[in-house]
Amino acid sequence: MRLTRRGLGVLVAAACCYALGEVAGFPLLRAIAGVGIGAVLAGLSVALWQPKVEVSRSVQPERIERGKPALASLVVRNGTGRRPRGFAAHDRLGAAEHLVQIRPLEDGAAATYHYELPTHRRGRLAVGPLVLHRSDPFGLARGERAIGGIAHLWAYPRLHAVRANGAGYPRHHHDGPITDPPLRGSSDLLAVREYVMGDEVRLLHWKATARTGQLMVREYADPAQLRFTAVLDTRSGSMSPELFEEAVEVAASLLYAAASAGQHCGLITASGAHTTVDSGLRVARLLLDELCVVAQDAADSEPLVPAARSRPGGTLVLVTGAGADLGTANRWRPDVVVRLGDGPSGGGTVSAPDAAGVVAKWNALGAR
Template sequence: MRLTPRGLVLLAVAAPLLAFGFWGGYPMLRALGAVLLGAVLAAILLTGGRRTVEVRRSVYPERVERGRPALASLRVRNPGGGRLAGFLATDATGSAIRTVRVRALAPGAEAVQHYELPTTARGRLTVGPLTLHRVDPFGLARSETHTGETATLWAHPRQLPARAPMVGYPRHHHEGTSTDRAPRGSAQLLDVREYVPGDEVRHLHWKATARTGRLMVRDLADPEQPRFALLLDTRPDALTAAEFEEAVDLAASLLGAAARAGHHSRLVTSSGLDLSTPGGAHSVRRLLDVLCELGQEGGREADLVPVSLAVGGPAGGCLVAVTGGTTPPVALAGSRHRFLAIVVIVLTGTGDGSGAPHGVERSEPAPPNAPSGPATGVRVLVAEGAEEAVRRWNELP
């Protein structure tokens, strides 16, 4: 509880009136000072008592694409034996504040409030707790009480209608000599994760289950299935904040399309993140959750291609690098022998293609007599934003 500026002024006036009234023998000043002091004390008593309410909050949907509507349902119940007067409450969602007016509640009654949550910014947002505000009728004192549990809202990046890549594992050179670098056996172990309904019991990992106390299963990859890897440039000097949001939208679109098509999808960032998934709806959700919280990090001297992509992890398939208009993707030439196709998507933020790197192919193949450079075989698409980049991607043969 605290006094408002109006309450502090009344308290500052009441004290001198009482002092001068008693010192000079002025009954009118004593009465006026007593009335003002009584009003302040009454405000303190009205707002100082503890208000007991039960709050239950649900968010639907819990995961939503950035910019799409999401709703919160707030149930406020009066568990006490007396009537609960109406009050104002605020509910925080990240940095945004929503004001909720709760009507008076009889003993055991509850009120339900529905309101829209802000989803304009990508990220993992915490909704709540609810803050109850109690103010006396004259606005002399107010109190705030935090109550209720919090909920989580995932604002995923946008997903544009992208075409899934149709590139598998490289098993032969064009000359016909065998270069089978696929893992031996019928499946490759990518990860060990917690069991979810629908997983095959034969894939249970008993050692991990005994160690963690939870059912754990193997994520197995068929080496014959298509692979898709995306390298996202997270260096602050490569992309502006607005361009980075477009880059994350582009990454979500391409990775989501590949994972939904059942491709083994891999997300790599220049800051060192390396996430491999086996494909499917579970993988789409996992990739989007990671992209939801991804930020820009790394110094100016950081490399575009991390060591994990240059020398580690499963190879084969298609590699797409998303970067800015000032970074030439020459470093990707060292990974050319590990992938069937490498595509670099350069986001310029200007729409004029002025940021295209030099010494590599553009969106059309180079002529047969063109001089070969260190990045020969790397295709480059130049786009202003995610929508144009997806359109150019869909137009690739």
């Protein structure tokens, strides 16, 4: 709650009138000062009033592709024992606000308000809290109160229909130590871990169980499991912000198709993020969450990938700009380099001005 510029002006003018009335002995000036101070106090009392209501919200669906419709549902309940009058409030949508006209509610009654959310931009959008703005009729004071919690809408990058890569070579035990998520299903012993509900009893490791006092199971790696890793160039100098959004769509489409096809997937960015998951649509959400909030680096970082990090097994695809310098990424010998922008294709390079063009060329290569 605060005074507006008009309210401060009235307060200063009232103080001057009162002082002048005292010095000059004019009762009228003192009366005018009293009226001004009374108006300011009345404005503050109006701004202090806030309706006592309970607010809850939900977002449906919570995760959606960019550009598809999403709906926010706002429930306002009156549990005060009296009937408050209607009021206007704003539901915050990130940096923007949505006006909601709340109607009067009887005791114990609830009203639900629906409105569409903006999904034209990729990102994690905070929905809420509900902000109540109050001001007096003369604009002397203004009050603001936030009620209710916050829900989040995940606007994923658009997913294009892309063929899953099927040429990823197997990862064997001689590829080096396995540090990413376990690959289950074969005879290469990876580790011994605690038993969790659903593990097969035949995998129990009795010696480790006797030594630790807890049920322990053997974790195996599958050397025939196809693997797919996408490296996304997040350096600010590699491409424009518009092309970067296309690059994110390419990486998301390739990773989603690979995870859907049963491949173990990984995402590496120039900023240092390294996310690896098992196969399947359930775990693919972790990669999409990462790509939902990924942004270009503030500074043009070098190198593209840390030189000390070893090359992941399986197929490796690098997504970058048309004129970007790969630098140390060449040491990883990427199977395919995707370049967004105008440039030639061929020889392990796929170039196109947008994500749709890249996907069309990728699918054409896979169909041969």
